[in-house]
Amino acid sequence: MKDAENPTIYLKDYTPPNWLVEDVHLTFRLAPQATRVLSRIRFVPNPDTQDRRFFLEGEDLRLISARIDGETVTTEVTDEGLICDVPEAAFLWEAEVEIAPEANTALEGLYMSGGMYSTQCEAQGFRKITYYPDRPDVMATFTVRIESDMPVLLSNGNKVATGDGFAEWHDPWPKPAYLFALVAGNLVNLPGSFTTKSGRAVELNIWVRPGDEDKCDFALEALKKSMRWDEEVYGREYDLDIFNIVAVDDFNMGAMENKGLNIFNSAAVLASPETATDANFERIEAIIAHEYFHNWTGNRITCRDWFQLCLKEGLTVFRDAQFTADMRSEPMKRISDVLDLRGRQFREDGGPLAHPVRPESFQEINNFYTATVYEKGAEVIGMLKRLVGDEAYAKAVALYFDRHDGQACTIEDWLQVFEDTTGRDLSQFKLWYAQAGTPRVTMTEDWEDGTYTVTLKQSLPPTPGQAGKSPQVIPFAIGLLDRSGAEVVPTTLLELTETEQSFTFTDLKARPVPSPLRGFSAPVILERETSNEDRAFLLAHDTDPFNRWEAGRQLAKSALIGMIDDGKAPVSGYLDALSRLVTDETLDPAFRALAMALPSEDDLAQSFADMGQTPEPQRIWNGREDMRAAMAKALEGELRPLYDQHLVTGPYSPEAGPAGQRALTNTLLSLMTRSDGGAAARAQYKAADNMTQQLGALSALLANDLGADELAAFAGQWAHERLVMDKWFMIQVAQARPEEAAGVAVALSQHPDFTMKNPNRFRAVFGALAMNQAGFHHASGAGYRLMADWLIKLDPLNPQTTARMASAFQTWRRYDADRQAMMSEQLNRIAALPGLSRDTAEMVGRILAA
Ligand code: PHE
Ligand code: ZN
Numbered sequence: 001m002k003d004a005e006n007p008t009i010y011l012k013d014y015t016p017p018n019w020l021v022e023d024v025h026l027t028f029r030l031a032p033q034a035t036r037v038l039s040r041i042r043f044v045p046n047p048d049t050q051d052r053r054f055f056l057e058g059e060d061l062r063l064i065s066a067r068i069d070g071e072t073v074t075t076e077v078t079d080e081g082l083i084c085d086v087p088e089a090a091f092l093w094e095a096e097v098e099i100a101p102e103a104n105t106a107l108e109g110l111y112m113s114g115g116m117y118s119t120q121c122e123a124q125g126f127r128k129i130t131y132y133p134d135r136p137d138v139m140a141t142f143t144v145r146i147e148s149d150m151p152v153l154l155s156n157g158n159k160v161a162t163g164d165g166f167a168e169w170h171d172p173w174p175k176p177a178y179l180f181a182l183v184a185g186n187l188v189n190l191p192g193s194f195t196t197k198s199g200r201a202v203e204l205n206i207w208v209r210p211g212d213e214d215k216c217d218f219a220l221e222a223l224k225k226s227m228r229w230d231e232e233v234y235g236r237e238y239d240l241d242i243f244n245i246v247a248v249d250d251f252n253m254g255a256m257e258n259k260g261l262n263i264f265n266s267a268a269v270l271a272s273p274e275t276a277t278d279a280n281f282e283r284i285e286a287i288i289a290h291e292y293f294h295n296w297t298g299n300r301i302t303c304r305d306w307f308q309l310c311l312k313e314g315l316t317v318f319r320d321a322q323f324t325a326d327m328r329s330e331p332m333k334r335i336s337d338v339l340d341l342r343g344r345q346f347r348e349d350g351g352p353l354a355h356p357v358r359p360e361s362f363q364e365i366n367n368f369y370t371a372t373v374y375e376k377g378a379e380v381i382g383m384l385k386r387l388v389g390d391e392a393y394a395k396a397v398a399l400y401f402d403r404h405d406g407q408a409c410t411i412e413d414w415l416q417v418f419e420d421t422t423g424r425d426l427s428q429f430k431l432w433y434a435q436a437g438t439p440r441v442t443m444t445e446d447w448e449d450g451t452y453t454v455t456l457k458q459s460l461p462p463t464p465g466q467a468g469k470s471p472q473v474i475p476f477a478i479g480l481l482d483r484s485g486a487e488v489v490p491t492t493l494l495e496l497t498e499t500e501q502s503f504t505f506t507d508l509k510a511r512p513v514p515s516p517l518r519g520f521s522a523p524v525i526l527e528r529e530t531s532n533e534d535r536a537f538l539l540a541h542d543t544d545p546f547n548r549w550e551a552g553r554q555l556a557k558s559a560l561i562g563m564i565d566d567g568k569a570p571v572s573g574y575l576d577a578l579s580r581l582v583t584d585e586t587l588d589p590a591f592r593a594l595a596m597a598l599p600s601e602d603d604l605a606q607s608f609a610d611m612g613q614t615p616e617p618q619r620i621w622n623g624r625e626d627m628r629a630a631m632a633k634a635l636e637g638e639l640r641p642l643y644d645q646h647l648v649t650g651p652y653s654p655e656a657g658p659a660g661q662r663a664l665t666n667t668l669l670s671l672m673t674r675s676d677g678g679a680a681a682r683a684q685y686k687a688a689d690n691m692t693q694q695l696g697a698l699s700a701l702l703a704n705d706l707g708a709d710e711l712a713a714f715a716g717q718w719a720h721e722r723l724v725m726d727k728w729f730m731i732q733v734a735q736a737r738p739e740e741a742a743g744v745a746v747a748l749s750q751h752p753d754f755t756m757k758n759p760n761r762f763r764a765v766f767g768a769l770a771m772n773q774a775g776f777h778h779a780s781g782a783g784y785r786l787m788a789d790w791l792i793k794l795d796p797l798n799p800q801t802t803a804r805m806a807s808a809f810q811t812w813r814r815y816d817a818d819r820q821a822m823m824s825e826q827l828n829r830i831a832a833l834p835g836l837s838r839d840t841a842e843m844v845g846r847i848l849a850a
Contacts, residue, residue: 006363006838009306017133018051019043021140022090025131030184032102036064039097039130041140044090047252053067057124057132060109063131064096082131095700104759105797111583113250114209116185117150118263120541122256123306123365126177137304137408139174150184152207156259158241171259173239174406176302181258183207183246190216194227196237205736205783207246208270217528218281218654219245219288226289229323234397235371236296245269245288245712249722252759252800253369254287257294264291267723267760273690275724278662281654285327290320296401299663304408305367310357310433310778311411313369316376321378331545332590338520339547341379343600345371345523349438350606351810352850353843354463358411358433363842366800372436378705379523386493387429388422388476388520396421407708428497436463439472441496442529453454454478454514458524464849471499477521480505480512485541513537518544532558536577542830545591552581552595556627556768562601564623576632583638589646590660593667596631598624602811603775609814616816621738621774643668643680652690659692666696670703678706685710695727702735719742725753733768734773741775741783749790756794759801766790770808777815781822784809788826791840792833799837806830806843813850824848 025040045052052503058081066075066084069091075084104111109128119129126136131179139600144155145168153162157171190213192204204223206216223245230236240260251265268287271280297319298312325333348371357377359368385393399417407413411433415426437460446453456476460469474496480489489512494503505512513534517526535558538551558691559574581593599607601624605615632639646661646668665684673681678701685697698714700708711732718724729748736744748765756762769783770776776783787808795802812823830836831844 006841008361008363009365011305011358011360014305014307016048017135017138018049018053019086019133019138020046021138022282023141023143025143025145026108027145028100028147028182030117030146030150033100035101035110037097037099037101037130039093039095039132041093041132042090043086043093045088052086052088053083055083055133057081057127057134058097058131060099061128061129061131062098063528064098065094066096066131067094070094072108076693081127090827094127094299095131099129106799107250107252107759108800110182111250113248113415116187116209116212116248117148117183117669118246118248119180119182119250120256120263121180121258122178123309124178126180129180129589132177134177135305136178136302139176139302139408141174142169142171142180144169146182146184148184148356150186152183152185152187152189154181154183154207154244154246154261156181156261158260162329167616169700171240171719173259175259175299176408177301179257179259179299181256181261181263183244183248183261183263186210187246190220192220192224194224194238196227197231198237200238200241202238202240203242205242205244206269207229207244208266209247209249212247212266212270215272215275218271219269219284222285222288223292225285225327226323227715229289229326230293230296230319233322233326234296234319235403236293236401238295239300243292245291249760250758252798252804255291257291257298259295259299262291264638266759267726269664270723272653273654275691275718275721277692277695277727278654278659282328282659286320286324289323290316293319293323300406301401301404302408304410305576306362307358307360307370308410309365309368310373310377311409311414313374314357314381315414317374317378318381320646329588329590329660331549332588332594332656332660334519334546335549335591335594337375341371341375341523343603345375346438347602347606347811348807349436350461351378351461351813352464352847354436356434356436356466360434364803364839366839367803367842376523383432383475383522384418384429385472386471386477386505387495388418388424392418392422406576413659428470431472435460435580436466437461437469437470439522439524441474441476441517441522441524441526443514443516443526443614443712445514450506450508452480452505452508452512452514453502454494454505454516455500455502456494456524457495458496459499464846471497473497474522474524476516477518479515479518479544481515481538481541481543482510485537487543488512491544493521515542515544515547516702517547517550519546520550530554532571532573536573536843539577539581539844549591549595552577553599557604557607560604560627562622563626564604564608564619570627570630574632578631579635579638582635583642588660589664590656593660593663596667598627605773605811605814614638614816617774617777618738618779629674632674635671636675639668639672640680643672644757646693648689648693662692664695666692666700669696670700673700673704673706678704681706682710682815689728691724695731699731700733702731719753722758723760726760729754729761729764730768733765735774736772738772738776738778739780741769741772742778743778743787745769745786756790757797759798762790762794762801763805766805770805776808777819779818781819784822784826788830791830795830795837795840796834796835799839802837803839803843808841809847812847 027038029036055343075082101110101112108125134705146153147166153167154168160170161168189205189207194202239752245262247266247269254268255264293316297315396418439460442457446454476494482488535551535555542548555574559570560567601620604620608615646665648658648661681697681700688694
């Protein structure tokens, strides 16, 4: 029934707009319950089409009046928009509509949050503000007048006039409506300035609610670094006189790149040492950069239609990853990105929600802001760069900016600049955009008379709507080591283009140890028979830092799987290698901390599924606990001295160096807490003057069923800090024992500070429940029921966040019959809900179709 109501939109049905927009004038008379929006839009016929029918998107608008060239016109208004007869040639459209920002809990369009007005228009939110051709290939200049008694009134572009109760903004750069933004509120700013390389002075501001002004410095510095970096590395300069960033508490996503007026989830911008962790600082720096980089990859060059979303997102994620690697540590950034890719994108690619990097159909585009579009989209850019080389990449991207500035483009346009600069045929490469699923590459080896042969075989599993796939171009970086650990063949890029292909290395003195898929040169699953000895060897000797980590990871995984499977004690080889690594002072502490982190419960569940076994969440949980106990025992003598040696006590700095030391000491602390009754963790908690150490200590205590006093003290200390309280909510669910997780979430949902209107708070509790795998999948089914109850409650208020959270159920087919029955019961209960949103209906429908 839902499917009949919610039409599917196809890429192949794209047609250009009938009418183009020259310029837009908007006047906002702001009022919480009845805001008036006056629009004056100059329409011109699109010379590329014959069709002159006129349709404007509009949702939840009360139309007051509509005029064409000054004359009132009759219109036909539907739930989706408005139709009306229009002249043959250019005309002026004027309309007045009324909207209710205060009642807007979906956080899309114009809404009120914490007493301020804010907008979110990507992807299709502008149609909730006024009638408009709300599609990214219609680009226009905007002039905006805001009338309100709020002290701060902001919109895109440059400020052109201001006075008592009003402000006017003009954005000279043509843009699609999804980049429109408006903010009005009682805000304070941290000001800054930046001079571009050609000498343009740019005023910078971070706007926040009074009381948050002490948490803006880091974001401002990150912005300046991003602006400089984009000039130096991509030759891109900022193009307006002012750049504003606003922090908003209620926001569905991380942040939004509106032209000249970025709007951020306050969690993605506010930071002080006392309230934010090292991970928060790193994430804030990356998101500030990401949104800033969109100014060129997204805004100046935008997407023709929403199927091309990866054109801006994949490229911008790739750019922000390069930035973070430059600011911090390249190998550490790569390792954490691969962890994230495997944890979120491979999981998506292997289940009912799998879709190509460029999807070919959707019901609700908001459901496609996914790990596949973003993270796999970025991997595809990385592979392209690897294949053509750094120099050709730089040339092609320069041509892209040159050729397409001011346009709304497609993946074809993007690939064309690479074909034109390199002469390469990229038609096979393009399959990365079109075929869903994670390729499996099987590697076998041969050794004969000084010749070493690697044979690679690729296959791509079927995904929803896609069977029978073609081989892709897989850049496979490999290095060869000899038994002393010396590199006999440096990193070499093999190009796998066939289903099966062999590559030879000649004139070798002895059979080498291969280091395959260096730097994770392609987003594939590598299958290869290897021994724990070879893994331990690579862990000790590989010159590629990523593969060094990877070898340790595989060792840990096989040890863990052995323990879970048949209760085996962990292979002593693993614990020996770990202890050597942890105490190796030549290694980056951050690397050591990551190497000690165990594969996640979800990762292990996937491994069992891949081996054709049904994952048992409780046993996986027990296995990880046993492994931690074994680690604590094996490292017993080293923990305390290492902890003392690396404990950072001086003034806090969020830089990668000290952050790495804190990551290491927090990891050590969690093991120490197993046997010291919590003494060290309590001491760290007490002494901590920063959130990383305070939360690390609290987490170590809670993980060992200690820390009730600290938990209460934490709430007392931070009751007034919303973002810190999110951590307080989250950690309790995250650290709850499996049988208690749902109960803890229920109790927290009854806490006076819980609200489902704030997506951060909702995710703190229910996102954490989904992450607590053994808790969510507890055999009682309590986790499933609770999640469904809350998704049902949230859907009428906020469809976007509900649909996103419904993905907690995406792995349901992995589990045993009882759990599958319980999960499908809950999914069906949601699907049957009268008035279910298009967002959630589509997600649940796709998950159930598995
Ligand atoms: N375009 C934003 C980004 O990636 C994400 C976003 C999408 C934010 C939709 C809000 C709504 O930077
Ligand atoms: Zn983005």
